[in-house]
Each structure stands twice: as C-alpha cells, then as structure tokens.
Amino acid sequence: MASAPVWLEHPSSLNHDTGAHPEQPARMVAIDRELSARDWLGFERVTSPAVEAPVLEAVHPAEYVASIERFCANGGGHIDMDTVVSRGSFEAALHAAGGAVRMVDLLLDGDAPYVFSAHRPPGHHAEPARAMGFCLFDNIAVAARYALDVRRLERVMILDWDVHHGNGTNDIFHSSDQVLFVSIHQSPLYPGTGPAGDVGTGAGRGFTVNLPVGPGADDRVFCGLVDRVAVPLARAFAPQLVLISAGYDAHRDDPLAECELTEEGYAAMTRSMRSICRTLEAPLGCVLEGGYALGALASSVAATLAALSEPLPAEVDGFSDGAPAAVVGAALERLSEWWPELAV
Ligand SMILES: [Zn+2]
Numbered sequence: 001m002a003s004a005p006v007w008l009e010h011p012s013s014l015n016h017d018t019g020a021h022p023e024q025p026a027r028m029v030a031i032d033r034e035l036s037a038r039d040w041l042g043f044e045r046v047t048s049p050a051v052e053a054p055v056l057e058a059v060h061p062a063e064y065v066a067s068i069e070r071f072c073a074n075g076g077g078h079i080d081m082d083t084v085v086s087r088g089s090f091e092a093a094l095h096a097a098g099g100a101v102r103m104v105d106l107l108l109d110g111d112a113p114y115v116f117s118a119h120r121p122p123g124h125h126a127e128p129a130r131a132m133g134f135c136l137f138d139n140i141a142v143a144a145r146y147a148l149d150v151r152r153l154e155r156v157m158i159l160d161w162d163v164h165h166g167n168g169t170n171d172i173f174h175s176s177d178q179v180l181f182v183s184i185h186q187s188p189l190y191p192g193t194g195p196a197g198d199v200g201t202g203a204g205r206g207f208t209v210n211l212p213v214g215p216g217a218d219d220r221v222f223c224g225l226v227d228r229v230a231v232p233l234a235r236a237f238a239p240q241l242v243l244i245s246a247g248y249d250a251h252r253d254d255p256l257a258e259c260e261l262t263e264e265g266y267a268a269m270t271r272s273m274r275s276i277c278r279t280l281e282a283p284l285g286c287v288l289e290g291g292y293a294l295g296a297l298a299s300s301v302a303a304t305l306a307a308l309s310e311p312l313p314a315e316v317d318g319f320s321d322g323a324p325a326a327v328v329g330a331a332l333e334r335l336s337e338w339w340p341e342l343a344v
Pocket of ligand 1: 164
C-alpha cells in the first residue's frame, strides 16, 4: 500500500464564522495545535479541493445549493435555531464536501492507506434540501454517493459514532441496499431520530442500523457495539469502502451530550474498524463531524490518527468484554432478521 496516511484540510474551515457557538473555528485551531505538537502522527497534510457541482448535486438539489450560496453571500445569519452561517460559510462547506470526496479518490486509487477529512461545517444532520444541526451539506453522504455513482462501487459502509443521530445520512440512504449505515447515538438527544426500529425502507430494510444508547454510555458500550455489532455486520456486508462519521461529542467532557467516552474508547473503535477493514481489504476513511470540548476533541482526533498510523496489535478487542450483554444481545437479535450471520 502506498505512502503515508493523509490529513485533508482547507483554510476556509476557519472562515465559517458562527459567532458565539459551540461549532466554532476554535475547534480546528485546537486540533491543529494538538496534531502539530505530535508531528501530525505521520499523516501527510493535503489541501482539499472544493466539491464539483454535479457531485454535490447528486445529493443536494441545485436550487438548495444556490439558496445556501445566496444566503451566505448576503452576509449569512441564522438558517434555523442552531445553524448559523457567515459570508465565508459557503466556500467552507464546498471544501468540507470536496475533502470527503477527495478522500474517496485517495483511498480507492491506493494513494493513501487511511485518510482523515477534517473540515467545518460538519455534515451528518443536513437533509438533501434542508440545513440543520450546524450542517449545510452531508459531506459523508456526498462522498458515499460519489463512490457508488462515479467510482462504481456497489457496497459502502458508514459507521457514525457521533453522539447525535446522523439523520441526514440515515434518510439519504434509507431505501438503498448499497449503503450500510450504522449509527451509535445517545437517546434521548437532538435531533430525536434514529430509534432502533428505524431499519430502512424497501430494498434498504436492514441496511439502516440504529443503535441508540442511554446517557452515561461509556467506552465499553460504544466499543462493545462496534466489536459485537458493527464489525460482524461489516463481515456480512463485505463493504468495498468504509467511512466513519467521526464526531467526538460522546466524550465525557463534551458539553452537548451525556456520554462518557474517553480517548481510549475512540482509539479502540478505530483499531476495531481498521482491523476488520484489513481483513476485508476495504479502505477506511474518517470525516470529522461534531465534538465541542476543545481539548477532548483535539486529543480524541489525535487518538484516532494514532490508532490508524501505529502498528495494529494482534488483539484489538480492548473494551468490549465489558459491553452490556443486554444492549448487544438485543441489537443482534433484532438484526438477525436481515443478517442471519448475526444470530446469537
Ligand atoms: Zn454530534
């Protein structure tokens, strides 16, 4: 496999000015400072292109894209109660989506073993024609759509470990059997979607996997669901590409949720996904979503990068031995309707 892992970034991420808001430019500054002190953990820094219009419009209607461009050009403001934009936000959003798409190319062309696409604004709450939850375009969905339509893949897996449900991604691929969407999220919590019973529609039934967890869920719960549910699902689905909606707001320090993850949990989940991807020979890329405790965000991103760049231990099953059997068992039993391989 080729060369160094790649860190995709663009300076426009700093020009998405949200004012006094948890999703702020200081997030990127904190990450930069941490990674810079650690020599980028072996990642090569690459500047992201802006997404090309047809690639973006495969998910978001042209009229919607134009409306966001216009709103930003007019100075911005509140799109809804949570989602704020400035004059620089449209360009930032184009590069956030463009970075995720470039990530797919780098991975599929064998130009990088692992890629982390790190931009603002995040994406997984954005619906095709509606900005919400700090998100304008669903970056990871645009990347997955591109992988299917342009790169001609047939099976893409998305694991969303942001503490909030990725309602945008959930809905965009709701009826598709080409994208296996697996989300671990706190419930109850914004945006209120993603119950365990939401399994997709039509041909997509069983390909939307929602794993809500209660407040207080810790490393053992998240890692247990990754090791005991997401990894077996990956083995059964055999994705040709695995993308992670990497939000860090399930961290115990995060002000927007009540989960209790630590850096070690993010590292363990990363190692688990890296290990199954190696077995399946599927490339693995991460797209930054949330994470609002600046120090925890920076150190957790660093933990993810370290877990991608350090030699993979023979035994990667760190926390999941302590996973609550009831949570994992219920998920496996429910999913075995579509995935008989998961039957306990
Ligand atoms: Zn979030």
